[in-house]
Amino acid sequence: MISNFCNPLCSVIDFKFIDDLSALNYGGEFERCFKEIYPIELELGRENEIDQCATFLDLDIHIENNKFVVGLFDKRDGFPFSIVRMPFCSSNIPSSIFYASVGAEILRIARATSNIDTFLLSTRTLISRMIKQGANRGRTTNTLLKTFGRHNKDFCHMFQNAREFSDQLLAD
Numbered sequence: 001m002i003s004n005f006c007n008p009l010c011s012v013i014d015f016k017f018i019d020d021l022s023a024l025n026y027g028g029e030f031e032r033c034f035k036e037i038y039p040i041e042l043e044l045g046r047e048n049e050i051d052q053c054a055t056f057l058d059l060d061i062h063i064e065n066n067k068f069v070v071g072l073f074d075k076r077d078g079f080p081f082s083i084v085r086m087p088f089c090s091s092n093i094p095s096s097i098f099y100a101s102v103g104a105e106i107l108r109i110a111r112a113t114s115n116i117d118t119f120l121l122s123t124r125t126l127i128s129r130m131i132k133q134g135a136n137r138g139r140t141t142n143t144l145l146k147t148f149g150r151h152n153k154d155f156c157h158m159f160q161n162a163r164e165f166s167d168q169l170l171a172d
Helices: 029-037 095-112 116-132 137-150 162-170
Strands: 053-056 059-064 067-072
Touching: 067 095, 067 116, 095 116, 095 137, 116 137, 116 162, 137 162
Parallel strands: none
Antiparallel strands: 053 059, 059 067
16 A cells, blocks of 8 residues: 555645653653654654653643652643633533533543542632533532432542532532
8 A cells, every 4th residue: 555655646745743652750761762663754852841740642640759640631721811611501502411511521530530639620620610601509519419429439539428529629
């Protein structure tokens, strides 16, 4: 098979960007051997400043007390303007779907974070944004209680019960 790069009949050139490759806690080994792995034509750019922190596949990973601490990473957080990421309550969707999306996002955050501080930072930011987008505090509380009840195994290492869970997430 001839790729577009080699095909003289095609003016399109294929490019492959390796943007989710991470070398974390590797002691400089990657810098010593990458020339043996990748062709000279491939430009490799370093994303992380230090070897103990990296972002990889929308995760923020760092080493703390010789343990990997994982949280969510979203490059949109660094933009100097607001980005709509979730629906507005006034959108042309049933309100049950609006609140279900909030619960689903909180569950995703819980499954992707390794400690309560990282979890609380991400979820409080989400809930604050959703309240600004029209979420009712009472219905949000009900959503949190329902989400905890249905998926308590994902939260029980951080919270004793559903009430503590909702109180912590809704704390100002």
